[in-house]
Amino acid sequence: EVQLLESGGGLVHPGGSLRLSCAASGFTFSAYAMGWVRQAPGKGLEWVSVISGSGGSTYYADSVKGRFTISRDNSKNTLHLQMNSLRAEDTAVYHCAKCPGGIWSGYYSYFDYWGQGTLVTVSS
């Protein structure tokens, strides 16, 4: 059974940093691209970032480019999202999600399994 468990959320001041983690199990982690999708309070889903199975390719939404860094440790089946220069508009539940293929492309541009998410609140 595929399981994705996010951690690392919390309250942070504007301009601060936070690192999210996602522990994966139930599948061959290194074979699949992984991503993050967020949902601000009362809002819809927003794609944030994706990393290929090997970790060699990364992709970001314009809203987080230059501030967030996605990475993965295939030896520990763990996905990370380093978030810097946080803004109030980054407040959201961040979901970790698995892609159906090892790369991110049009054909594989969806998520077949998701975690429940971790809440990040950016406020002074």
Next chain:
Amino acid sequence: QSALTQPPSASGSPGQSVTISCTGTSSDVGGYNYVSWYQHHPGTAPKLMIYEVSKRPSGVPDRFSGSKSGNTASLTVSGLQAEDEADYYCSSYAGSNNLVFGTGTKVTVL
């Protein structure tokens, strides 16, 4: 990249059908057959219901179907059941390795 447009709400009685639209542009929905649909009960993990416009993952009931015409994709839920009450989101590949989600539709089973 602007969010795809969905109606805020839709409803139907048990056993009836409800159809949710997802309108984009020729740069996303209309340009690719890579539309997906997700069911989300708040506080839980979203669930993939449809991918590549009309394909169902294993385990998803055939009451759920997807289609696309031009820049608009649609999700139809037939034979509505109480457990279908949830938020539904579409998504589409938008080129250059970008993904865009819809604004979301809350489905209520009357």
